Amino acid sequence: xxVIEIRHPYEKTMIPTDDVVLVMGFFDGVHRGxxxxxxxxxxxxxxxxxxxxxMTFNQHxxxxxxxxxxxxxxxxxxxxxKKQLMxxxxxxxxxxxxxxxxxxxxxxxxxxxxxxxxxxxxYVVAGFDYTYGPKDVANMACLAExxxxxxxxxxxPKESLEERKISSTRIREDLDAGRMEEVTELLGYxxxxxxxxxxxxxxxxxxxxxxxxIKTKSTTRLPKEGVYVTEIKVGDKWYPSxxxxxxxxxxxxxxxxxxxxxxxxxxxxxxxxxxxxxWNHFLRDQVAFDGAESLxxxxxxxxxxxxxxxx
Numbered sequence: 001x002x003v004i005e006i007r008h009p010y011e012k013t014m015i016p017t018d019d020v021v022l023v024m025g026f027f028d029g030v031h032r033g034x035x036x037x038x039x040x041x042x043x044x045x046x047x048x049x050x051x052x053x054x055m056t057f058n059q060h061x062x063x064x065x066x067x068x069x070x071x072x073x074x075x076x077x078x079x080x081x082k083k084q085l086m087x088x089x090x091x092x093x094x095x096x097x098x099x100x101x102x103x104x105x106x107x108x109x110x111x112x113x114x115x116x117x118x119x120x121x122x123y124v125v126a127g128f129d130y131t132y133g134p135k136d137v138a139n140m141a142c143l144a145e146x147x148x149x150x151x152x153x154x155x156x157p158k159e160s161l162e163e164r165k166i167s168s169t170r171i172r173e174d175l176d177a178g179r180m181e182e183v184t185e186l187l188g189y190x191x192x193x194x195x196x197x198x199x200x201x202x203x204x205x206x207x208x209x210x211x212x213x214i215k216t217k218s219t220t221r222l223p224k225e226g227v228y229v230t231e232i233k234v235g236d237k238w239y240p241s242x243x244x245x246x247x248x249x250x251x252x253x254x255x256x257x258x259x260x261x262x263x264x265x266x267x268x269x270x271x272x273x274x275x276x277x278x279w280n281h282f283l284r285d286q287v288a289f290d291g292a293e294s295l296x297x298x299x300x301x302x303x304x305x306x307x308x309x310x311x
Contacts, residue, residue, distance in 0.1 A: 001051045001068075001086065001087040001091065001093070001094055001104055002016070002093050002094070003083060003094045003096065004016075004093060004094070004096070004306075005058075005096045005098070006095055006096065006097045007098045007113075007134065008097070008098070008099065008100060008103040008106075009102075009188045009272060011186065012118065012126050015118065015119055015120065015239070016051070016093060016120070017041060017120065018049045018050070018051045018120060019050055019051070019120050019121075019122040020045075020050055020052065020053040020092075020093065020119065020120055020121055020122065020123075021042075021044045021045040021048070021050050021051070021052050021053065021121070021122065021123040021125060021126050022041075022054075022055060022121035022123065022125070022217050022253035023037060023038050023041040023053065023054045023055070023056075023091075023124075023126065023133075024050070024055050024116075024124065024125070024126040024130055025037060025054075025055075025056065025127060025130060025157075026056055026057055026060065026061070026301055027054070027056050027077075027082065027086075028075055028076050028077060028082075029076035029077055029168050029171055029187060030082060030085040030086065030187075031076075031088070031166055031167075031168065031171060031186055031187045031188065032141075032159055032161075032166050032188045033127065033158065033159040033165070033167065034087060034127075035079060035188060036055065036069065036156060036159045037125060037126065037127050037156045038052075038081075038086075038089045038091070039089070040125055040156050041054075041123070041125040041154075042089070042092075044123050044125070044154065045092075045141050045304060048122070048123075049249045050122055050123070050203050050292060051092040051093060052090060052091050052092050052093075053091070053092060053093040053094070053095060053119065053121075054058075054086055054091050054093070054095065055095040055097060055115065055119070056082065056094070056096055056097070057096070057098075057099040058079065058096050058097065058098050058099060059073065059098075059099050060073050061099055061104065061271050062101070064101055065097055065101065070202060071218045073219050074172075074220065074221040074222075075218060075219050075221055075289050076168060076171060076175075076187075076219070076221050076265060078109060078194060078217065078219070078220070079096065079198035080194070081192065084120060084288065090118045091128075095119065096294060097107040097115070097304065099210065103302070106133070106136060107261065108132055108134075108138040108142070108146055108196050108308045109146050110132040111132045111138070112132065112143070112146040112147060114212045115132075116142045116147070116151060117147075117150050121151045122146070122151055122152065123151060123152045123153070124143065124151055124152070124153050124154070124155060125153075125154045125156065125159045126140060126154075126155065126156065126157070127140075127155075127156050128140060128155050128156065128158055128295075129158075129206070140153070140155045141225075143231070148233075151154050158180060158310055161185060163188060163198070170186060171183055171186050171215050172221065174186065174190065174222075175221060175222075175224065175275050177224060178224040178278055178282035179224055179282070180223065180227075180280060180281050180282050181229070182280065183219060183279075184280075189233075190263055190278040190279065190280055191222050191223070191278065191279045192276050192277065192278045192279070193214075193221075193222065193259075193274070193276070193277050193279075194216070194217075194220075194274065194276050194277075195214035195216040195217075195220070195259065195275060195277070196214070196272065196273070196274055196275070197212045197213065197214060197215075197271050197272060197273050197275055197276075198213050198215045198271070198272075199213065200213035200216075200258065200260065209262045209296075209299050210262070211244070211260035211261055211262045212232070212260065212261045212262075212263065212270060212275070213258060213259070213260055214259040214260070214261060214275065214277060215259075216259060217275050221269070221292065222245055222257075222259065223245060223279050223282070223283075224287045225245050225246045225257075225285070226245060226246070226282055226283070226285050226286055227242065227243070227244050227249075227282075227283045227284050227285075227286070227302055228242070228243045228244070228245075228279050228282055229242065229243075229281040229283060229296070229306050229310075230261060230272075230277050230278060230279055230280060231241035231277070231278040232261050232263055232275055232276070232277050232278075233275055233277075233278075233282065234263075234268070234270055234271075234275055236275060236276075239263050239264065239266055240263075240264045240306065240307075240310045241261045241262060241263045241264060241266075242261070242262045242264070242283075242303060242306045243257075243259070243260070243261045243262075243277060243279065244260045244261075244262075244286075244304055245257070245258075245286075246258065247258055247286070259277070262299075262303070264306065264307065266304070276284055280309070281309055283302055283305055283306070284302070288289070
């Protein structure tokens, strides 16, 4: 897969000359609804002998339109994760457009001319709710008017689960509630975050549960605070583990939120390593214990529950 990063206005020489099936969307999470849209595009590409291209943005449009601070956004997937998921979907060209004020100010016709026609789209594929300007005049129903016969259009209907639309918003709601099985069902894969192992206060080691403290980007969407069955990827290998998101209130109030992972049957030093963590199953809420002894007792039970999960 070739990744092409675009800042408006772009040089035409950046664009591959192949005719493509162009799939449009922001695709945060690349969930099952998004996958359906991409696979509909891939089906056409395979039938017609065309390349499959996807166009997405480097940041959420609300940062420009609603003046949201970039560091306050919480994404289901980082750009790196999105690239990996797109490659798994069989995408040939991934266009990542910088969502700047200049780009956002494009009129619908200019957007279609410059970001569909000039990207050599023979077909444009998008979900039923995709917009490329004010939604009353720049929706999928209006696209044929702007296309002027220069490309074909496929509008993909909504994908539902249990009679509710599969959406990034629905997934965020389930993450906030710790409903990880539902999140997995909606995504089509286990929810995953990236981070770097950093030094903590080593309290877990003194309790007999040494943890890897994971520093994540401020833009990472974390599940609700609690204790989870997790898996952690160190190098190229996944290890069963027990993850915690919380403030360690047992020992001190008002501490910073931390992500800690206790890796089962693991003795290696991994400080400084880049890791990924999968959040398989919610075990329990965070609670403040009356001391180390009661906390250790609960952690032992959590470890038993985690081992049972994997067995």
